[in-house]
Amino acid sequence: MMIRNIWAIGRNYADHAKEMGATISERPMIFLKAGSSASVNSTEIILPYWTQEVHHEVELALKLSPHLHIIEGAVALDLTERNLQSEAKKQGTPWTLAKSFHNACAVSAFFMIRKLEEIQDLRLRLWVNDELRQEGRTSQMIHSPAKMLSYVKEHFPVCPGDLLLTGTPSGVGPLRAGDRVKAEIEGQISHTWTIQVEAPPATENT
Numbered sequence: 001m002m003i004r005n006i007w008a009i010g011r012n013y014a015d016h017a018k019e020m021g022a023t024i025s026e027r028p029m030i031f032l033k034a035g036s037s038a039s040v041n042s043t044e045i046i047l048p049y050w051t052q053e054v055h056h057e058v059e060l061a062l063k064l065s066p067h068l069h070i071i072e073g074a075v076a077l078d079l080t081e082r083n084l085q086s087e088a089k090k091q092g093t094p095w096t097l098a099k100s101f102h103n104a105c106a107v108s109a110f111f112m113i114r115k116l117e118e119i120q121d122l123r124l125r126l127w128v129n130d131e132l133r134q135e136g137r138t139s140q141m142i143h144s145p146a147k148m149l150s151y152v153k154e155h156f157p158v159c160p161g162d163l164l165l166t167g168t169p170s171g172v173g174p175l176r177a178g179d180r181v182k183a184e185i186e187g188q189i190s191h192t193w194t195i196q197v198e199a200p201p202a203t204e205n206t
Contacts, residue, residue: 003040005162006033006105007152008059008078012141012167028143028151031095033078037104038163045079045106045181045193049200053082054175057168058126058134058183060119061107062145066160068153070145072110073119075183075191077126078165079104082174107163108183108191116146123186124169128179136169143167 010029039045047054061076078099085098113119119138126134143151145166152158175181177197184190 002161003035003038003163004159005035005156006038006165007156007158007162008033008099008165009143009148009167012143012148013136013169014140014142015136015170028148030152030156031099033105033165034100035162037100037102038107039103039105040074040107041109041191042103042106043193044196045077045103045175046196046198047079047103047175047177048101049198051081051101051197055080055082055172056126056128056133056175056181057172058124059168060122060124060138060145060166060185062113062119062149062164062166063110064149064158064160064162064164068149068158068160070113070116070149070164073113073185073188074108074110075124075185075189076108076163076165077106077181077183077193078168079106079175080172105163105165106193108189111185111188116144119145122188123184125184125186126171127182128173128175130180130182133173134169134171138166140169141167 063072065071121139
């Protein structure tokens with residue numbers, strides 16, 4: 001099933017909102033990533049040559065069924081070009097370039113979810129070169145998966161196969177070429193990627 005849209009929630013862990021200097025909203029704060037920015041079950045993440053400060057954000061990703069129910073989960077990296085995002089925030093412009101570049105959403109293989117109670121208290125962790133960078137539990141989410149799903153279905157044109165990214169715990173940080181990133185949802189799935197950066201386009205001599 002094609003991923004058309006990625007509905008991502010920001011500031012869904014209080015400790016991450018604090019480290020970003022952001023306030024917590026009573027309503028889910030949703031932003032959209034292009035479905036075409038997703039790479040599923042790949043072993044490499046190739047970043048665009050023009051990115052400078054790409055940060056990792058480990059998240060539980062949820063896939064929607066033809067009836068718009070949550071049927072599968074995965075561990076995902078919501079990658080953010082932090083310099084561009086900070087600039088956009090200052091100017092009050094959209095974050096699209098910072099959030100929807102090629103390979104900006106790396107997703108593991110999927111695991112089955114039979115009922116939402118199964119994902120209420122899962123532990124998420126992320127390592128970069130064997131150093132633990134992020135750790136949190138889904139029970140620490142400000143807005144639950146059920147609330148997020150209800151909200152996006154009420155307000156947005158959600159499609160079968162769409163992904164719902166559920167937020168990241170604190171500890172986000174930069175990635176560099178050659179880094180080895182391992183992300184895990186304990187008891188469900190783990191996945192490892194190697195970070196690469198594409199070569200800039202050749203320039204013609206004049």
